[in-house]
Amino acid sequence: xxxxxxxxxxxxxxxxxxxxxxxxxxxxxxxxxxxxxxxxxxxxxxxxxxxxxxxxxxxxxxxxxxxxxxxxxxxxxxxxxxxxxxxxxxxxxxxxxxxxxxxxxxxxxxxxxxxxxxxxxxxxxxxxxxxxxxxxxxxxxxxxxxxxxxxxxxxxxxxxxxxxxxxxxxxxxxxxxxxxxxxxxxxxx
Numbered sequence: 001x002x003x004x005x006x007x008x009x010x011x012x013x014x015x016x017x018x019x020x021x022x023x024x025x026x027x028x029x030x031x032x033x034x035x036x037x038x039x040x041x042x043x044x045x046x047x048x049x050x051x052x053x054x055x056x057x058x059x060x061x062x063x064x065x066x067x068x069x070x071x072x073x074x075x076x077x078x079x080x081x082x083x084x085x086x087x088x089x090x091x092x093x094x095x096x097x098x099x100x101x102x103x104x105x106x107x108x109x110x111x112x113x114x115x116x117x118x119x120x121x122x123x124x125x126x127x128x129x130x131x132x133x134x135x136x137x138x139x140x141x142x143x144x145x146x147x148x149x150x151x152x153x154x155x156x157x158x159x160x161x162x163x164x165x166x167x168x169x170x171x172x173x174x175x176x177x178x179x180x181x182x183x184x185x186x187x188x189x
Contacts, residue, residue: 003134003169010125010134013161014053025159026056028183033060033121036186038153038179042119046072046085049094049102054123055157062091072117075103076140083144085114114144119153122177127156128168131176131189145175153178160184 001009017025033039045064050057064071065088072085078098086104088094093108104110122141124133133156135141145154154175160182170176180187 003137007125007134007137010162011053014125014159017053017159022053022056025183026059029055029157029181030060030063032181032183032186033155033157034063036181038119038155039064042069042153044070044072044117045119045121046074046114046117047121048123049073050123051099051101055159057121057157058091060121061088065089065091070116072112072114073102073104074140074144075109075111076101081138081140081143082147083140084111085117086110087112114147115149117148117152119155120145122154122156124156124158124162124177126162126164126168127158127177127180127187127189128164128166129187129189130167131156131178131180132168132170132174133177134168139173142173142175146173156180158182163187 047057061071071088073088074083075086076083087110093105094102095105097103124135126134154177156177163180178189
């Protein structure tokens with residue numbers, strides 16, 4: 001099955017989850033995340049702002065801010081398919097972008113050197129045992145990882161059905177994540 005067809009099937013499967021299922025699994029993922037030493041030891045966290053049926057990261061972001069973690073949110077450039085990291089001081093400083101994903105308002109953009117980040121929390125549709133993932137096809141995260149001067153901890157989060165013990169076909173430029181966290185388990189990849 002080609003990646004485009006697989007992406008469509010994975011989104012459909014995720015979209016079949018009820019709001020209650022998404023909420024319950026997201027709460028478990030949040031609790032699991034906060035109990036990891038990976039999160040506890042991180043001071044500068046880059047995290048996506050969830051939309052639609054993704055694991056809800058809104059409360060993760062709000063709680064991490066209350067723990068005095070430095071939180072950075074992606075700002076995407078659709079023309080170059082690149083991302084920059086903007087420091088987020090308060091969740092209320094977000095507004096919908098061109099894809100209806102929350103990004104910092106123009107007034108609150110605070111672009112930072114991404115090399116200060118010590119944990120990146122990564123979205124995806126499917127993650128394999130080697131850390132390779134199927135994302136949405138834009139290559140934003142691979143380009144972001146490649147732009148960093150140093151190795152950073154990369155944690156994929158998703159529902160347990162988004163993890164496979166098989167191998168995802170990948171390209172030479174794909175950069176794997178180090179870990180995957182679901183509502184059921186923390187996987188070291």
